Amino acid sequence: MKQTLAIDAFSALAHDTRLDIFRLLVKRGPMGTPAMEIGRLLDIKPSTLSGHLATLKRAGLVSSERQHRKIQYAPRLEAVNGLVRFLLEDCCGGDESACAGIDLPAQT
Amino acid sequence: MKQTLAIDAFSALAHDTRLDIFRLLVKRGPMGTPAMEIGRLLDIKPSTLSGHLATLKRAGLVSSERQHRKIQYAPRLEAVNGLVRFLLEDCCGGDESACAGIDLPAQT
DNA sequence: TCCTAATTTCGCGTAATTACGAAATATGAA
DNA sequence: TTCATATTTCGTAATTACGCGAAATTAGGA
Numbered sequence: 168m169k170q171t172l173a174i175d176a177f178s179a180l181a182h183d184t185r186l187d188i189f190r191l192l193v194k195r196g197p198m199g200t201p202a203m204e205i206g207r208l209l210d211i212k213p214s215t216l217s218g219h220l221a222t223l224k225r226a227g228l229v230s231s232e233r234q235h236r237k238i239q240y241a242p243r244l245e246a247v248n249g250l251v252r253f254l255l256e257d258c259c260g261g262d263e264s265a266c267a268g269i270d271l272p273a274q275t
Numbered sequence: 276m277k278q279t280l281a282i283d284a285f286s287a288l289a290h291d292t293r294l295d296i297f298r299l300l301v302k303r304g305p306m307g308t309p310a311m312e313i314g315r316l317l318d319i320k321p322s323t324l325s326g327h328l329a330t331l332k333r334a335g336l337v338s339s340e341r342q343h344r345k346i347q348y349a350p351r352l353e354a355v356n357g358l359v360r361f362l363l364e365d366c367c368g369g370d371e372s373a374c375a376g377i378d379l380p381a382q383t
Numbered sequence: 384t385c386c387t388a389a390t391t392t393c394g395c396g397t398a399a400t401t402a403c404g405a406a407a408t409a410t411g412a413a
Numbered sequence: 414t415t416c417a418t419a420t421t422t423c424g425t426a427a428t429t430a431c432g433c434g435a436a437a438t439t440a441g442g443a
């Protein structure tokens with residue numbers, strides 16, 4: 168994980184509506200949710216929604232795939248693991264015992 | 276974890292210098308690092324550093340404690356766990372099997 | 384092909400964030 | 414108390430993010 172990508176991801180999540188969108192997608196699961204339905208559930212105007220989804224996708228937090236007429240968005244949960252690993256990299260200078268109690272996600 | 280606090284935390288991390296500071300503190304470990312030393316290591320001006328540390332602290336990402344003349348800053352690793360739990364709350368609608376492969380941090 | 388639902392792009396005004404010098408403040412040591 | 418180190422506050426100017434209406438675009442279905 169590169170620092171600039173991590174910043175893009177944190178920036179994307181640092182916004183009320185985008186955080187709502189991402190958490191909704193997490194709840195909805197890996198099958199994905201159509202863009203319009205996200206907008207309907209969270210009451211977001213199409214142009215605003217489009218921008219937010221693009222931001223989330225650019226940050227690697229969601230994936231999209233067209234299914235017939237609609238574009239399904241799904242959360243990329245590996246991205247969350249990647250962020251945590253980036254944040255906790257070389258934790259406590261590598262001294263595991265000093266890091267006791269912290270859950271480091273497994274390598275993906 | 277409340278949404279506004281999560282946004283404060285993500286905003287705090289969504290900045291080059293602050294991300295550098297937090298990751299440095301993670302590497303340095305729980306004993307803490309004096310503010311001035313952070314500034315020296317990362318080449319940050321005092322007034323700029325002060326603002327960034329205040330932002331990180333407001334977001335709950337670091338703690339501070341005065342030791343003699345200096346203020347020691349340490350990372351609050353529980354905050355990272357808290358953010359991950361918040362992001363993945365009710366993952367896949369609670370269907371564990373659909374969430375396979377995701378590391379949910381233990382409750383703190 | 385033509386139509387239509389689904390999504391994106393553009394442009395605007397508004398609001399928030401940034402770095403940092405200078406000055407103020409706090410605190411421990413002598 | 415007096416001094417020096419450590420840190421914060423304040424003001425300013427430049428930059429960037431924001432929502433959303435209107436118009437453009439895309440792609441599936443008939």
